[in-house]
Amino acid sequence: MQVYGRVQVYGRVQVYGRVREGLRAYRLISAMWIRSTMAYRASFVMTTLGNFAATGLDFVAILLMFSRVDVLGGYRLPEVAFLYGLSATAFGLADLAIGSMDRLGRRVRDGTLDTLLVRPAPVLAQVAADRFGLRRLGRVTQGACVLGYAVAALDVTWTPLRTAMVPMMLLSGSVIFCAVFVAGGAFQFVAQDASEVQNAFTYGGTTLLQYPPTVFGKELVRGVTFVLPLAFVNWLPALYVLGRPYPLDLPAWLAFAPPPVAAGCCLLAGLAWRAGLRSYRSTGS
Numbered sequence: 001m002q003v004y005g006r007v008q009v010y011g012r013v014q015v016y017g018r019v020r021e022g023l024r025a026y027r028l029i030s031a032m033w034i035r036s037t038m039a040y041r042a043s044f045v046m047t048t049l050g051n052f053a054a055t056g057l058d059f060v061a062i063l064l065m066f067s068r069v070d071v072l073g074g075y076r077l078p079e080v081a082f083l084y085g086l087s088a089t090a091f092g093l094a095d096l097a098i099g100s101m102d103r104l105g106r107r108v109r110d111g112t113l114d115t116l117l118v119r120p121a122p123v124l125a126q127v128a129a130d131r132f133g134l135r136r137l138g139r140v141t142q143g144a145c146v147l148g149y150a151v152a153a154l155d156v157t158w159t160p161l162r163t164a165m166v167p168m169m170l171l172s173g174s175v176i177f178c179a180v181f182v183a184g185g186a187f188q189f190v191a192q193d194a195s196e197v198q199n200a201f202t203y204g205g206t207t208l209l210q211y212p213p214t215v216f217g218k219e220l221v222r223g224v225t226f227v228l229p230l231a232f233v234n235w236l237p238a239l240y241v242l243g244r245p246y247p248l249d250l251p252a253w254l255a256f257a258p259p260p261v262a263a264g265c266c267l268l269a270g271l272a273w274r275a276g277l278r279s280y281r282s283t284g285s
Contacts, residue, residue, distance in 0.1 A: 025121035029129035051138030073214035078153035084210040085147025086234035090173030091206035092140035105188035172258035173233035179265035186276035
């Protein structure tokens with residue numbers, strides 16, 4: 001028992017050390033790309049503003065809808081803006097942190113992933129921080145602006161619990177999207193041209209969550225709740241804040257489930273990444 005306990009403690013120390021090493025590598029690589037970006041500040045400002053404007057077109061489309069109708073799926077504009085702001089901001093944070101994962105398939109195809117394998121740093125940290133795009137702050141800012149408008153315009157009583165749920169949704173939602181990015185990257189070890197498949201669940205997922213669940217079929221709602229749990233990014237907790245009925249007659253306590261769901265998604269994504277990395281075979285070039 002004593003030996004087993006020592007082995008267990010040693011294993012935990014190894015895990016913590018590996019995580020600390022990965023975070024350090026991520027910080028150093030991303031800082032290098034940030035310095036490179038800020039060397040051309042005018043270009044950075046222009047690309048960030050362009051990112052802000054391009055992502056803002058999604059909300060412009062929603063505004064055009066509401067110029068013709070008063071409600072969409074039973075939801076008014078401030079309520080839809082609340083869903084939009086939560087989804088866009090959470091995804092923007094994940095995209096900023098780990099959006100470079102969609103380049104992994106290209107590295108697998110041309111053999112440049114081999115250069116990451118021989119470096120004394122975790123591969124996941126290197127891939128995630130590769131070409132760190134500070135311009136993606138435009139997406140985060142645009143989503144936060146819409147969220148700020150929604151919070152000010154909503155006709156709800158902001159209790160301490162409802163107020164605390166907003167940062168909880170943003171943090172848990174961004175972690176869930178990060179897990180989807182990592183799982184999509186792991187899939188690219190097998191299907192090297194699968195970046196568009198990954199984008200269907202990341203960029204497509206955030207677009208889906210920007211609209212109320214009442215406009216979608218029950219099968220789709222079941223899929224993003226029980227299969228790919230994107231509903232925990234904003235739908236389920238936001239419906240509690242808005243005082244709306246839950247889809248599929250789900251229990252109300254699921255509004256507080258995003259943190260453990262996010263932790264579970266990270267665990268599964270980590271296992272998928274490990275399996276994908278072990279299955280990688282160099283191109284030999």
